[in-house]
Amino acid sequence: xxxxxxxACFLFAGNALIVSSIGVILxxxxxxxxxxxxxxxxxxxxxxxxxxxxxxxxSRIGHIRSFGLFAAGFGIAAMLHTLxxxxxxxxxxxxxxxxCYYSLLMxxxxxxxxxxxxxxxxRILAFYEFVFYFSxxxxxxxxxxxxxxxxxxxxSASLILLSSLPLNLLKIKAPLLPKSEKISIPKIFxxxxxxxxxxxxxxxxxxxxxxxxxxxxxxxxxxxxxxxxFMFCAMMGGFVSQTFIGTISDKMGRxxxxxxxxxxxxxxxxxxxxxxxxxxxxxxxxIFLGMGIFSLYALALARANDVxxxxxxxxxxxxxxxxxxxxxxxxxxxxxxxxxxYFSHRGFVWFYAVLLGILILFAINKxxxxxKKFKKSWKSGDF
Numbered sequence: 001x002x003x004x005x006x007x008a009c010f011l012f013a014g015n016a017l018i019v020s021s022i023g024v025i026l027x028x029x030x031x032x033x034x035x036x037x038x039x040x041x042x043x044x045x046x047x048x049x050x051x052x053x054x055x056x057x058x059s060r061i062g063h064i065r066s067f068g069l070f071a072a073g074f075g076i077a078a079m080l081h082t083l084x085x086x087x088x089x090x091x092x093x094x095x096x097x098x099x100c101y102y103s104l105l106m107x108x109x110x111x112x113x114x115x116x117x118x119x120x121x122x123r124i125l126a127f128y129e130f131v132f133y134f135s136x137x138x139x140x141x142x143x144x145x146x147x148x149x150x151x152x153x154x155x156s157a158s159l160i161l162l163s164s165l166p167l168n169l170l171k172i173k174a175p176l177l178p179k180s181e182k183i184s185i186p187k188i189f190x191x192x193x194x195x196x197x198x199x200x201x202x203x204x205x206x207x208x209x210x211x212x213x214x215x216x217x218x219x220x221x222x223x224x225x226x227x228x229x230f231m232f233c234a235m236m237g238g239f240v241s242q243t244f245i246g247t248i249s250d251k252m253g254r255x256x257x258x259x260x261x262x263x264x265x266x267x268x269x270x271x272x273x274x275x276x277x278x279x280x281x282x283x284x285x286x287i288f289l290g291m292g293i294f295s296l297y298a299l300a301l302a303r304a305n306d307v308x309x310x311x312x313x314x315x316x317x318x319x320x321x322x323x324x325x326x327x328x329x330x331x332x333x334x335x336x337x338x339x340x341x342y343f344s345h346r347g348f349v350w351f352y353a354v355l356l357g358i359l360i361l362f363a364i365n366k367x368x369x370x371x372k373k374f375k376k377s378w379k380s381g382d383f
Contacts, residue, residue, distance in 0.1 A: 001112070006166040007067065008108055008128070009135045014159030015101055016139025018078055019043075020231055021152045022094075023214030024143070024224045029085060033215055037337020040211035042091040044203075044330035046098025051323040054103035063107050064167050070107075071164040074100035078157035082150045104163075106322055113305050123246040125298040130242035133294060137235030144228040194366045195304035198258055199321045201359045202296035203328025204335075205265070205352060209234065209293065212336040212348065219345040222279055233283045237290025245295045253368035254303040258296065259360055265292025266356040272349045292356070297325055 026036045058066045077096045083089075112128055142155065213234075217227040241261070249257035268288040271277065277285060304321050332351075339347025 003166040003169075004108060004111060005128075005131050007071075007163040008131055010159050010163035010165075011071070011101075011104060012132050012135035013139035014074075014078070014156045014163065016136040016235075017142050017152060017159070018081075018097070018156040019210050020140045020143055020214065020227070021156075022090075023212065024218070024227060025149055025152075026087075026090075027215065027218055031087065033219075033341045034337040035087060036215060037212065037333040037335075037340075039087060039091050039094055040333035040337075041330055043094040043098040043101075043211075044207065044326055044333070046095040046100075047102035047326035047329060048098075048323065049095075050099040050102040051106060051326055054099070054106060057103075058107060063111055067104060067107050067167055068164040070100040070103045071160055074104070075157040075161040078153050078160060081153045102322060102326060109301065109322070113301070123250060125246065125302055127242065127246070129295060129298045130239060133235045133238035133242065133290070137232045137239060140228055140231040140235060142228075143231075144225050146225070192304045192306075194255060194258070194363060195300045195321060196324050197362050198296055198300035198303065198359065199325040200328040201355050202293070202300060203325035203330075204332040204355055205293040205328075206297065207329035208332030208336050208351065209289075211333040212340065215336075215340055216345050216348040219340065220279075226279055229283055230286050233286035234290035234294070237287035237292075238294030239290075240287070241291040241295050245299070249299055249302060254299050254306065255363055255366055255368040258299050258303075259363050261292050261295050261299070262356045262359045262363070263292070264288055266353060266360065268292060269349055269353040269356065273353060289352075293352075296359075300325075 022040065023036050026039060031039075054066070054070070057069070061069070074097055077093045077100065080093055081090060108128070112124060139159070142152075147155070213231060214224075214227050217230055218224070245257055245261065248260070265288075268285050271285055272282075301321050336348060336351055339351055341347075343350070
């Protein structure tokens with residue numbers, strides 16, 4: 001899987017640079033917090049469309065060629081940002097990038113889940129998350145170089161286009177072509193409600209952070225360089241958590257791991273609420289916030305796959321979980337944009353505290369399913 005992980009490194013670094021820079025660029029151009037949230041939400045509208053329609057392309061041309069197709073589309077859209085600063089034009093580009101990026105995520109995650117056994121699934125997904133946060137962290141550090149607007153988009157596009165080279169240069173066995181089937185969210189929720197709720201809240205928390213943490217820092221009158229360090233610290237927190245959360249999840253169960261992560265995140269946000277931390281203290285707290293929220297999606301995916309018997313449905317299951325994650329991601333920038341428009345950076349803090357508390361309460365009442373035992377399973381035609 002080295003070629004797949006190598007391609008993922010370039011993909012995540014390039015996406016980090018463009019995602020983290022958008023808020024800063026728009027704010028510097030005079031856009032309001034609500035406008036930043038609306039443009040960011042277009043990315044996740046595209047993400048929803050990608051999870052619904054891209055499987056037809058994957059089913060027709062295969063994983064490797066699909067990866068190259070969507071990576072090329074992403075890179076082209078990134079470069080087109082240099083043509084105009086019109087908000088509607090950028091919103092359309094963000095929509096197209098959302099389709100491409102989430103289609104790429106679906107290809108990678110379905111590929112990994114097809115190869116993974118249930119007994120080690122969380123550890124494999126943890127390594128995947130490990131690669132994600134390390135690469136994303138490096139991408140955010142590029143912001144500290146204070147590059148001009150055009151250079152940011154060109155560098156981002158270059159990294160995205162490089163992501164398809166390892167899969168095309170190295171000999172690698174791709175998964176079997178999946179059959180194109182419809183998503184049935186009610187069916188998935190009936191069997192794995194904790195996975196669905198966790199993925200939805202994870203989408204709100206994680207992508208709310210990616211889209212709006214720039215405003216959280218800027219509204220406190222800190223510079224863009226501070227944003228780069230703040231996001232890097234959060235990424236490193238997610239990076240560190242992957243070294244142990246997969247083992248804890250495989251041995252103690254996904255439910256326990258979800259509650260632990262959400263608890264760390266909630267405790268961190270309570271410090272923000274009760275105290276007024278300095279910038280250096282916020283860097284430190286960002287590490288724990290990253291440890292708390294950035295493992296949740298992988299845990300949701302592992303929880304859902306624990307009950308999957310038919311390996312031919314890994315793409316379909318991944319689509320369902322990713323769809324809910326994308327739906328949460330779509331809503332988060334809109335809510336955060338409104339909250340931060342009226343409550344400044346404090347709206348960001350309360351948003352996270354409330355959602356993490358809801359996730360803990362929901363998880364407590366759910367069974368802790370072992371990775372080796374299935375109370376229910378999907379059979380052919382269940383989707």
